[in-house]
Amino acid sequence: MDTERSDDDSELPSGKPQRVDRGQQTGDLSIETNITRWSEVPLFFDFDDLLPEIGEFGLYQKILFVLMIPFCFIASFVYLSQIFMTLPPENYYCFVHELTLIESEEERKMLSIPKEADGSYSHCRMYDLNYSAVYLAKNRSEYINDSLAQLPCRQGYVYDDPFNFRTASMEFNWVCDKDAYSTYAQMIFFFGSVVGCLGYGHLADRVGRVSALVSSCGLALFGSIFSSVCDNFAGFVITRFVVGASFDTCFTMIYILVLEYVGPRYRTFVANMSLAMFYSPFTVLMPWLAFYSGDWRKFSGLYGLAVGFGLIGFCVLPESARWLVSVGKIDNAIEILQRVARRNRRQVSRLKWQTFRESCEQFYREEIEGRHFTIASIFKRSRLARYMVLMIIIWMTISLVYDGHVRAASVLDRENIFAVFSIACATEIPGDLIVTITLDRFGRRWCACISTALSGGFSLLAANIDNPIWVLAAALAGRFFANISYNIGLQWAAEVLPTVVRAQGVSFIHTLGFVAMLLSPPIIYMSHLSIALMLNTLGVLGILGGLLALFLPETLHQDLPQTLSDGNQFGKDQRIWHFPCCGAGSRPSHLNKHDWHQGSSLRTLSKDEYRSRKLHRVAVVKTRRRTTPIVLPSMVSDDSTIMEKLQKSYRFLPPYAK
Incomplete structure (x- = not known):
């Protein structure tokens, strides 16, 4: 905890840099500033x-x-x-007003609803009969005939809902x-x-x-x-x-x-x-x-x-x-x-x-x-433009897969929909914890690649097995890994984009994620035809997004790009198999303890943070103290040149510190 300084600490520091004898230093000169109480x-x-x-x-x-x-x-x-x-609704059939006084539901269905090829009663069709006459008939069984003409429901529907939850549908x-x-x-x-x-x-x-x-x-x-x-x-x-x-x-x-x-x-x-x-x-x-x-x-x-x-x-x-x-x-x-x-x-x-x-x-x-600077500025640099296109595709894929898995819980097991949905949502809790533990240890790229690909892999597995229990288990595993990839995705995009366009770029990518989510309901609607078709679609998208993630640069232990030029050079020396836990670039080699937050962190999620390269250069020397010398190159031969170089180096100091 800081303590309040004496009144003297508010005095404006002054004084000129002085030549200091640092002993035997071959070819170099040392300069020390005489700034009081500014250490x-x-x-x-x-x-x-x-x-x-x-x-x-x-x-x-x-x-x-x-x-x-x-x-x-x-x-x-x-x-x-x-x-x-x-x-x-899962179970419903045509409503026939004239037969409502018949107590037996099975009898009402036999008199009015035709059967499908699998033996179940039709959801959407009814017999074309005079149901008033059917109700008044002494022997109603005479009207039970599968060969009667049929027509769509005319008076609404009867919904058999075991949960007693009335939906808008x-x-x-x-x-x-x-x-x-x-x-x-x-x-x-x-x-x-x-x-x-x-x-x-x-x-x-x-x-x-x-x-x-x-x-x-x-x-x-x-x-x-x-x-x-x-x-x-x-x-x-x-x-x-x-x-x-x-x-x-x-x-x-x-x-x-x-x-x-x-x-x-x-x-x-x-x-x-x-x-x-x-x-x-x-x-x-x-x-x-x-x-x-x-x-x-x-x-x-x-x-x-x-x-x-x-x-x-x-x-x-x-x-x-x-x-x-x-x-x-x-x-x-x-x-x-x-x-x-x-x-x-x-x-x-x-x-x-x-x-x-x-x-x-x-x-x-x-x-x-x-x-x-605008979004268009990103596409004027070839490497940066490639990163932007990849991030858009990856984020749209991750958003679509995540939202698809959220909605898929409502069709995987209709008889236990509320319980299944809760279990599926519960997978987000360990997913959040895993991201907290692994993201700053193993990096963004491989975490995103593995989690997204595993989500797709488990979805494909669920689509190609017959046991309903195992289908549900594999689909829930796909949802678990989709949670992880979703948490990683947008943070990673914020770190790859340079500061001058970061806010606009992240917002643009985020918006396109919602555009992708527009396709999620139609994918879930495929379950009317086949649940396997729905899961196969989510699986292919997940594996595609995971593979594309390998073509983006890793941001862990890296200085985040500040300018468009930085962004165009960012990740240029990284190989596709680069892994931040081992090999070159595995440690934050040049960020000192005061500057560690200049690297990748969630500070990049702020939508209004701008800083140029020249301010970054000023921040790099911010820890120099009054007693710490500033070493200038040996080509500096006289005191006047030293003073000129020093003043240029300090041109961004507050006025009272110059």
Whole structure:
């Protein structure tokens, strides 16, 4: 913990660099600066440098971590509620009003419903009879005849639901010739996600992260409430489009906001444990909330409860300090960070706050300079363009495989759908833990390759075995590895892209992931034809994504690219079999203890972080102390040249330090 310095520490350091005799040093000269009380202060002091001073994971960050709970519920509800609300019925047949007074269901079916080739009663057809006459007949068995004319159901359907959960598909009769309506509704939900991802990205850049978070949760509440009162397909899909538009933002904003205030060494832990402790348990619970609500309208109304709890968080959530700096509100950012320090009972010297302010001003100028870069800039460099195309394909594949496995749980075992769905969701918890343990040890590339390929392999295995128990077990194993690959995918993309286009690039890739998810409901609809066809499709996609992952560079123990030129050279010397645990590049050879966070970490998930190469160069020398000499090349022959070189080296110092 830092202690407050005396009043002298606020004095502006001054003085000229002086020639120092360092004894017998062949061919080199040494220079030492006469900067007083500045030995502990770096030349560039960014957010990740300040976090250890104000507390990397203190009381304030732990409160923010706990405040993620209602938003994890909101995210899991918005994502999974769509599946249960539109769940198609398994057993149903034509409703015949004239026969409702016949007590025996079997007799009603024999009189009105023809049988299929396998001996089961038809779901969608009925006999063309005068059922009033059938009901009044003394010997109704005379009307039982398989050769009678048939026609589609005219009066609705009778649903045999053992779980007593009435879905929108049942209420609106989305079966038989309308059985694709539930698939359309889910596709429109993801189309809303694409629009919302783009729209809220611009909104968050203009009005702030917390405002975007509040408005997205409010939009989801509005859509959920109106979903529960709509009475036709058009109204339902419009409200689900609205809910889909909020899907990504209602969790991503709080996720990034909390990671931003957590120290670099805790971010991998917080990023994955928040999913394992909060999000995943809610996904396990979600099927049973649907089950005990008994009706899709009541289930949709439960969303208001989660938003009510979320309102508590809205009152105490801080605005993104990085966003405040990016729009020039540096005083507001420092005020929030000082509040964090007070809550964590940490003291930071005035000189460090002043240095941080100067660095923020430089940061803001760099952010302004970087705004002329666009997504098109990535495709002007051949290697970087290749990386971008690969990342798009890989992320779209991973997103499609993951969402496909989530939805596949609803068709693998219809007799035990709620239990199977909970078990499938429970596989996310160990998946999150494994990512936490392995990602920073074995690297992104091989973890993504192996997990995605194994997901595809188990899906192919499930598609080609006959035992229903083993089919279910193999499909759940595929879901487990899909969870792992999904957690790795987007972080990896953020680390490969250079800083100047990272925010735009990650957002673009993320949006295309939702575009890929549009295809997930049609893939699940294939289960009407064959479950094996559905699983084979997911399997082929998984193996394809896993193999493509080998063609992206590894980011573990690597300096992340800052400029477009860096990005175009990144990974150039890596072989396809490069493995970070052994061989060349297995250790972070040139990142000192102060600069380790310049390498790969979850800090790259921040959507508003920009830093150019020249600021990185300043940060590299930030640990030099007053008593540490600066060695200049032997070609420097006189004191005036030494002073000139030194001044150029220090041109980015705060004004009072020059």
